[in-house]
Amino acid sequence: MRALVQRVTRAHVDIDGETVSSIDKGFVILLGVGHDDGEEQADKLWAKISKMRIFEDENGKTNIGLADVGGDVLVVSQFTLYADCKRGNRPSFTNAGAPDEANRLYEYFVGLVREDVEHVGTGSFGADMKVELVNDGPFTIWLDTDTL
Structure with a gap:
């Protein structure tokens, strides 16, 4: 499972010109599911993301976490995180997961986030989405459960 985590001041997802989800300060998580992934990888990935200390404390050091700032989370499915560009x-x-299983694991991951975060937004699995965000920092982190 792969995630691109961006610290944001705000973000929203539009589908067909309509905003379907929006958040304020927090994380945008672009989530990719591989064909060998399962709930264990989702658990491991959320455990890592939920504890990341990448918000600034009173001294300007990235030392506090999402829960400390009462942050929101926007999770968007992103099979293109499994792009293989080695040839041509x-x-x-x-390497991306089959759609039915990937959707199930995406929903499972969103459920994990909702257990810990009050305001969680999502995109729509498989939809043509427009994601707009203000990356704070910018601060972007790449995570892959194969290397965690």
């Missing part, structure tokens, strides 16, 4: 110029996505 057109990415292959054969």
Whole structure:
């Protein structure tokens, strides 16, 4: 499972010109599910993200976590995180999970987030989405459960 985590001041997802989710200060998590992933990887990934201390404390040091700032989370499915660009110029996505299982694990991951975070927004799995965000810092972190 892969995640691109961005610390944001605000973000929203639009589908067909309509805003379906929005958050204030917190994380945007672009989530990719691989074909070998399961609930264990989702548990491991959320455990890592939920404890990351990447918000600034009173001294300007990145030393406090999402819960400490009462942050929101926006989770967006992103199978393109499994793009393989080794050959040619057109990415292959054969390492991405099958849609039904990937959607199930995406929903499972969102459920984990909702257990810990009061305000959680989502995109719509498989939809053509427009994601707009203000990256704070900018601060962006790449996580892969194969290397955690």
